[in-house]
Structures are given as structure tokens and as C-alpha cells.
Amino acid sequence: MGKRKIKKIQDFDRAYCFFHRYVAFVMKLSYRKIAHVGKENIPTDGAIIFAPNHTNTLMDALVALNIDLKPKVFVARADIFRNRKLAKILTFLKMMPIMRQRDGFNAVKKNQEIIDKAVDVLKDKMPFCIFPEGTHQAKYSLLPLSKGIFRIALQAHEQMPQMPLYIVPMGLRYGDLFRFRSTVHLQIGKPINIGEFLAENAHLSQQEQINSMRDLLTERLTSTIYYIPNDENYSATYEVCNAAECMEIEELKRDKANAKKSAPELQFMANNSTLKRIEALKESAPEKAKKLLELGKEASRLRAAKGIDVESAAVKKPLLSRVARTILTLVTLPYTLPVSLLASPIFLLCEFLFTKLRDRAFRNSLRFLVTLFVWPLLMLIYAIIAFSVLPWQCALLTALFIMPAPFVAHEVWKTARLLVSDAKLVGDKRLMKIYSQIREILK
Numbered sequence: 001m002g003k004r005k006i007k008k009i010q011d012f013d014r015a016y017c018f019f020h021r022y023v024a025f026v027m028k029l030s031y032r033k034i035a036h037v038g039k040e041n042i043p044t045d046g047a048i049i050f051a052p053n054h055t056n057t058l059m060d061a062l063v064a065l066n067i068d069l070k071p072k073v074f075v076a077r078a079d080i081f082r083n084r085k086l087a088k089i090l091t092f093l094k095m096m097p098i099m100r101q102r103d104g105f106n107a108v109k110k111n112q113e114i115i116d117k118a119v120d121v122l123k124d125k126m127p128f129c130i131f132p133e134g135t136h137q138a139k140y141s142l143l144p145l146s147k148g149i150f151r152i153a154l155q156a157h158e159q160m161p162q163m164p165l166y167i168v169p170m171g172l173r174y175g176d177l178f179r180f181r182s183t184v185h186l187q188i189g190k191p192i193n194i195g196e197f198l199a200e201n202a203h204l205s206q207q208e209q210i211n212s213m214r215d216l217l218t219e220r221l222t223s224t225i226y227y228i229p230n231d232e233n234y235s236a237t238y239e240v241c242n243a244a245e246c247m248e249i250e251e252l253k254r255d256k257a258n259a260k261k262s263a264p265e266l267q268f269m270a271n272n273s274t275l276k277r278i279e280a281l282k283e284s285a286p287e288k289a290k291k292l293l294e295l296g297k298e299a300s301r302l303r304a305a306k307g308i309d310v311e312s313a314a315v316k317k318p319l320l321s322r323v324a325r326t327i328l329t330l331v332t333l334p335y336t337l338p339v340s341l342l343a344s345p346i347f348l349l350c351e352f353l354f355t356k357l358r359d360r361a362f363r364n365s366l367r368f369l370v371t372l373f374v375w376p377l378l379m380l381i382y383a384i385i386a387f388s389v390l391p392w393q394c395a396l397l398t399a400l401f402i403m404p405a406p407f408v409a410h411e412v413w414k415t416a417r418l419l420v421s422d423a424k425l426v427g428d429k430r431l432m433k434i435y436s437q438i439r440e441i442l443k
Contacts, residue, residue: 009073009094009117010126016071016092024066026372029407031184032175035264036067038188038224046164047122047156048191051149051217053142053172053225054131058365060172063184064129072127075114077135098130098148111148119156122165128152132217138177138361140238140271141230145218150210157194166191167217171224173268176310178360180367181410185264189224192216226271236296237278243299243438244274245314277442292441299434306428309421313435318422322415329415335401340409342382342402346374347409375406 028034042048050072052064061074071094078097081087087097096118099111121128134146149167157165168191175183192213201209228237248270252258258266281289303313315321329336350367357363382402386395425431 008120008124009091009096010071010121010124013071013092016094020065020069020071023062023372024069026368026375027062027066029404030180030368030371032181033183033262033264034063034066035183035185035262035268036188037186037265039067041188041190042067042168043164043166043191046166047125047160048127049122049149049153049156049165049167050127050129050170051132051167051221052129052170052186053221054133054136055138055140055172055361056174056177056364057136057359057362059174059184059368060131060136061129062368063172063186064170067186067188070127072129073118073121074129075118075131115152115155118152119159122156123160123163125163132221136361137230138359139230139234140173140226140228141234142218142222142225142227145214145221147210147214149217150213153194153213154198154206154210157198161195165194167194167213168192169217169221169224171221171226173226173264173271175264175267178363179414180364181407181414182364183264183267185262185268187224187268189220192220226268226275228275233293233297235300236293237275238296239300239303239313240278240292240296240438240442241271241274242310242313243296243435244277244442245270246316247439247442248273274442281441288441292438295434295438295441299431299438302428302431302434303425306424306431307421308424308428308431309418311418312421312425318425319419322419322422325415326419329412336408336412339402339405340412343378343405343409345378346370346406347413349374371406379403379405 050064052060054060061076065072065074073094073096075098076090076095078099081090081097090097096114098114118128118130130149130152132145132149133143134148135143137143153165153167169189171187171189173185173187197213197216198209201212204212228234228241245267249266252261252266252269252273258269261269278289278292281292299313303310312318350370353366353370354363357366379399379402383395383399386398389395390398
């Protein structure tokens with residue numbers, strides 16, 4: 001009898017493919033809009049290492065995974081694999097553990113086994129995804145890149161020199177890092193051809209090659225994200241970008257080439273345009289730039305103190321911008337109100353679990369997981385009740401109507417929350433004046 005074949009993480013799995021499609025479906029419902037830009041930059045002639053920035057915990061991996069329905073192998077921090085049952089689930093999801101510096105020197109030495117498995121994945125041309133920052137940061141910025149991704153790339157190239165190998169930067173920009181049903185913009189940048197890079201830098205030592213490659217990936221990754229330097233002016237800069245967003249989008253829309261661009265893409269372009277304006281002011285009019293950032297800092301402080309949502313700051317005329325949405329919500333209350341009540345178990349469970357979180361960055365991931373698993377269970381319970389007490393035609397209609405309950409409920413809650421936020425902003429003459437001053441300086 002021949003030896004039993006050891007199953008590899010990259011091997012075809014019918015159950016995984018089915019679950020992947022379900023996850024992709026729930027992902028689409030979890031965001032108002034998902035924009036994938038630059039997919040033409042993904043090479044088709046070799047092995048790929050995707051390198052996304054890391055701002056939103058699990059959601060980053062899911063957005064990267066769902067650029068298409070092709071399986072991808074990911075790495076995650078090793079400590080979450082200590083539980084055997086959880087480790088089995090993560091392996092089923094095509095995730096491998098990787099040690100970090102904080103795990104200790106001896107632990108990091110164990111990464112060689114993971115690197116070997118990663119190389120094996122790449123040999124089979126399955127995309128491999130690793131977050132080069134090594135950890136997440138709930139900011140529109142970028143942490144220093146770790147060396148792990150480059151060691152994997154060098155070893156993979158050494159073992160398969162005839163196959164082209166690429167590191168592909170992926171920039172993620174969320175409309176809101178902590179809110180469910182926000183938007184997400186994924187920008188795929190220019191890939192790094194490892195073979196060509198090594199040929200051009202053959203005169204360097206391996207450590208120098210890694211450092212040079214890290215600088216290049218940092219540069220290309222920074223160009224794909226909404227990048228605010230993480231310094232003392234971070235909050236002020238972020239506030240200025242929010243205040244100028246409406247003005248920048250209006251300017252962008254004057255160009256017919258932007259007419260068909262999605263809202264996340266326009267938002268991404270608007271924010272980066274503002275950042276360029278700020279940098280230009282620092283060079284040409286430093287005193288003006290200083291004044292702008294002082295206004296941004298004060299606006300950030302006032303907005304946080306009043307509990308005003310950042311979305312309110314991003315429009316010129318709060319309240320008026322929500323009129324159509326509010327009217328629609330009021331007109332559909334006979335449907336949205338009972339549906340919202342039916343979805344309340346999901347919201348209440350999320351709110352309870354949020355109290356256990358130490359890091360707010362996990363909120364979206366937690367809400368997604370609760371929706372992913374509790375939503376179908378809850379809908380099944382309601383369907384069973386409906387078919388038990390109603391004629392089957394009415395029961396079927398009822399089941400179809402309550403199916404989108406969690407997402408409808410969230411939109412109703414969001415409309416109410418933003419109306420309150422808009423009213424607070426309109427009532428704060430000081431803050432409204434500061435936003436007007438910011439826009440005037442940037443004109």
C-alpha cells in the first residue's frame with residue numbers, strides 16, 4: 001500500500017471554495033461600496049506575493065482575498081494558533097502562523113518551516129499574502145516594514161529561478177476604520193519583479209538587497225494608500241483632509257474622466273490631493289501651512305468633544321445632504337422598523353462583545369464575523385416560525401422580506417446617527433467657521 005499523500009494548505013478544497021463564495025457575498029453586503037483599482041497590475045506569468053497595508057485587522061485580509069474568487073494563502077500571528085481547534089479552523093481558511101520579534105528570538109527561528117511552506121505555495125502558483133508591516137495600526141499611515149516578506153521572496157526565487165516572482169503592493173483605504181457598512185478602496189500598485197531586482201542589485205550583499213527592496217516596497221505601498229505621516233500633526237492633517245473632501249471631489253468631478261469613478265475612488269483621490277496641497281504650502285508658504293494645521297488641530301478637538309461624526313465634516317451643507325436619505329427612511333418605516341427589531345439580537349450581541357475588546361480596530365472584524373455566522377442562523381429561526389404559523393406563500397414572502405434585516409437596520413441607524421451628528425455640527429458656529437477657513441486656505 002502506498003504512502004498516504006500529505007495534504008498541503010494550497011491543495012484544492014471543495015468546502016473551502018463554497019465557504020469562500022459565502023464570505024465574498026457577505027463581504028459585499030458589509031460595505032456600501034468596494035472599489036478595486038489597478039487589477040491590471042497583477043502579473044499573470046508567475047508566482048505572486050501580495051503585500052497589503054494593515055489597518056483594519058481581519059477585514060484587510062478579507063478585502064485582499066476577495067479581489068477575485070481564487071484561493072490565497074495568508075499568514076497570521078502565531079499566538080492565535082495555540083488553541084488546537086482554532087488552529088484547525090485557520091488552517092482550513094488557508095492561514096499559516098508566523099512568529100514575530102515580540103515572540104522572542106527562539107520563536108522567530110521556527111519561521112524557517114513556515115518560509116519553506118510559503119515557498120512551496122508559490123511553486124504551485126497560488127498567491128501568497130503577507131502583511132509586511134507585521135502588525136496592524138488603525139491609522140491612515142504606514143508602519144516600518146518587517147523583513148519576513150523579503151526573506152520569503154529571496155528564498156522562493158532561489159528555489160525556483162526559472163519562474164517569475166513578484167511582490168505586489170496593495171493599498172487599502174477605508175471610508176471609516178471603525179464603522180460597519182462603510183466604503184473600501186483597494187489600490188493595486190506596480191509589482192516588484194524579484195528576479196529583475198536581484199539582477200540589477202547583484203553587487204549588493206543579501207542584507208543590502210533586503211534593505212533596498214524594503215525601501216522600494218515602502219515607496220510603492222505608500223503611493224497606493226491614503227498616507228498621512230504618523231507625527232504630531234497626524235490628527236490635524238486628517239481633519240484638514242476631511243474638511244476639504246467635498247471641495248476636492250467637486251474639483252475632480254469637473255474632469256469628465258472622473259465621472260464614472262466610484263465614490264471610494266473619488267474619496268481616495270480627494271484626500272491625496274489635499275495632502276499634496278498641504279505639502280506644497282509647507283514649501284511655498286510655511287506660515288500659512290502652520291495656520292492650516294492649527295485650525296485642523298482645533299477642529300479635531302472640537303469635533304471629538306461634541307461627538308460629531310467625521311462624515312458630517314466631509315460635506316459643505318450638513319443636514320441638507322441627508323434630506324433624500326431621511327425622507328426614504330421615514331417613508332419606509334413600516335418595513336424598516338420591524339426589520340430593525342428582528343435584527344436587534346445581532347446588534348446587541350455585537351455591543352456586548354465590543355465591551356470585551358481592548359483594541360477598537362477589531363470592531364468591524366467582530367461585527368462581520370457575528371453577521372457571517374449569526375445572521376443565517378437567526379433568519380432560519382424566523383423562517384421556521386413563519387412557516388409554522390402562516391400559509392406557505394405568506395411565510396415565503398415574510399422570509400424574503402426579513403432576509404436583509406441586519407443591513408437594512410444598520411442603514412436606518414446610520415441615517416439617524418448622522419442626522420444627530422449634522423445637527424450638532426450646524427449648531428456649532430465655531431466649528432463651522434473653522435471648516436470654512438480651512439477650505440478657504442486650500443482654495
